[in-house]
Amino acid sequence: MTAIAPAAPVRAKRVLPGFGLTMGVTLTYVGVIVLLPVIALVLKGAEIGPERFVQIITAPRTRAALQLTLVAATMATIFNALYGLLMAWVLVRYDFPGKRLLDALMDVPFALPTAVAGLALTALFAGNGWYGALLQPLGIEVVYTIWGVALAMSFTSIPFVVRSVQPVLEDLDPQYEEAAVTLGAHRWTIFYRVILPAILPAWLVGITLSFARSLGEFGAVVFIAGNLPMKTEIASLLAFIRLEEYDYNGAAAIALVLLFIALVLLVASNLLQARAMRYKGKGA
């Protein structure tokens, strides 16, 4: 896939130089680093054949892993959708001491290596950890349960919703809210009928990205999940285990399912993004 700079119809009057060079570099790099390996996976998938593919995917252990991954990612995303909306609202609408620090903290989960997050959460919620010591007497077990899986997924994808909603909320023209007040709308009605529709596409973008990230999360989850087959084994870990067993077909089939879901979510978020931009343009 080391494509040559394409003879695509570039506009006739080009003042700036460097199209051939930069395009050549871009296509070569993306081709070698991204596209070629993905093609290797797709070819492997084609080699497996539909019958064997379905067999692998519907095997009880695979089904359990996929189900756990989807359910835990949904739990994580529900928390992040609400927490992210709260954070975006508070950071945009109110002024209070420590606001900038709070804002900066929102980026931590992206900058913190997932293995570090997994280690910290596991130790925190273990019996002798700060949180575990509080929760275990109440009979709440987090480590080695689906709650732990959801927790790790949630932590690593916190910034998506906040950072998607924040700019749209900032640009929201106050005149719509003013009009609603003049017309006698109640505070809650204004949020529900005026603000929410405007931020909904951006919120959904954040939710989609958060969900996609949770489905793919590995580093943080393997620490806290305990990785018991049929119970707390996520899909990407099962693919990894299949590799270690030299079952390349098994690994490739599971990876393809995850890749397919990821691409669907990527397309969905791009479509939503286009809608969100429409609203963003409305303000100011």
Next chain:
Amino acid sequence: MRPAAAPGALAPRPDQRVAKALIAAAVLLTIAVLVVPLAYIFHRAFAQGFQVFAANILEPNTLHAIALTALVALLTVPVNIAFGIAAAWAIARFRFRGRKALLTLIEIPFSISPIIAGICYLLLYGRQGLLGSWLLAHDIQILFALPGIVMVTMFVTSPFVLREVLPLMQAQGSEQEQAAVTLGASGWQVFRRVTLPNIRWALLYGAVLCTARAVGEFGGVSVVSGSIRGQTNTLPLQIELLFNDLNIAGAFAAASTLTVIALVVMVLKTAMEARR
């Protein structure tokens, strides 16, 4: 508590009680979810004093993992900076067919699990992979060695610089650059004198994010590295090994070094936003 974006006089004034309750909820939740885990990392790393921490860091395998991780970042980040600039120039400054498709292709590493990236690399370069027999015949070792680790890290971090630089270049437009060309500047001069000063903060931030992601990469690297102690174990893999060995203090010592990098990212981003 005033509304931050001072709206018109008619705009609804925030209810004091609601505002206070929401702020309190936001602050308390963030402390519980983000601040406590960060504090806990340092607490555990230094729980037995600085000397134990130092001994844990200086343990040969951990030290080797730190050196390997630094090497991987040093190889990965400059390449991704060059790629980010080249791709941003091509995409922001020219219109061509397939521009959207190219952008989607570049974004793929963002949306797929690093584990899948690792599996892709294994299926390409592994012994049974597409190029496996060719590599074996030519005695080229990519997997379970430095090249594989670096390439997977490049895969995972490839969009980071571009994502910071591209929106900025698109927003700034190309008038200044066109003027420079009209005045007789060469392409390289235009880039160095006009474009680079305009995008330097975004470039720096993208590079820092890329570095943070490169040193923290876990899933993809764990597939292709083979996790050979003292050889192909990067720092995040070393943390897992120490954790599995029940050397929790050692794991936290190693983790605290990576946490410092995450905090630097946080500070730099705040500084960069203040500059805008």
